[in-house]
Amino acid sequence: xxxxxxxxxxxxxxxxxxxxxxxxxxxxxxxxxxxxxxxxxxxxxxxxxxxxxxxxxxxxxxxxxxxxxxxxxxxxxxxxxxxxxxxxxxxxxxxxxxxxxxxxxxxxxxxxxxxxxxxxxxxxxxxxxxx
Numbered sequence: 001x002x003x004x005x006x007x008x009x010x011x012x013x014x015x016x017x018x019x020x021x022x023x024x025x026x027x028x029x030x031x032x033x034x035x036x037x038x039x040x041x042x043x044x045x046x047x048x049x050x051x052x053x054x055x056x057x058x059x060x061x062x063x064x065x066x067x068x069x070x071x072x073x074x075x076x077x078x079x080x081x082x083x084x085x086x087x088x089x090x091x092x093x094x095x096x097x098x099x100x101x102x103x104x105x106x107x108x109x110x111x112x113x114x115x116x117x118x119x120x121x122x123x124x125x126x127x128x129x130x131x
Contacts, residue, residue, distance in 0.1 A: 036129060037129070043111065043112070044114065044127060047111055051083055051086060052107050052118040054082075055078070055079070055107050056120060062074070069092070072089075075090045086109050086111065087109065087110050088107065088108070099120070104119075104120045107120075114127050114128065114130060115130055
């Protein structure tokens with residue numbers, strides 16, 4: 001084999017090895033998230049039922065009574081008495097969401113490797129993997 005072919009072969013082999021390594025890393029992250037999503041599915045469902053939806057009802061009741069969204073300390077007081085082991089937050093919709101300011105809200109709770117969200121304006125429930 002000529003020297004030029006040997007160098008070309010070495011370069012291709014190194015590039016291929018690097019590509020396989022990147023592919024395995026990406027697939028590993030994807031597989032970890034997918035596995036976590038599957039194994040935590042019932043826990044997420046239960047958390048939406050027992051934490052996020054009741055909190056949304058409380059925020060709506062608070063909003064009708066007070067004419068505003070609850071402040072952080074008010075949410076913290078509510079959540080600590082009902083969900084002492086969870087971090088629950090209520091905040092205004094993120095930029096770019098089709099929601100009304102000071103009327104609509106998002107609820108957040110962190111549980112294990114996940115952030116779970118509830119959007120008040122459309123009732124959408126969604127999550128993000130944090131690991």
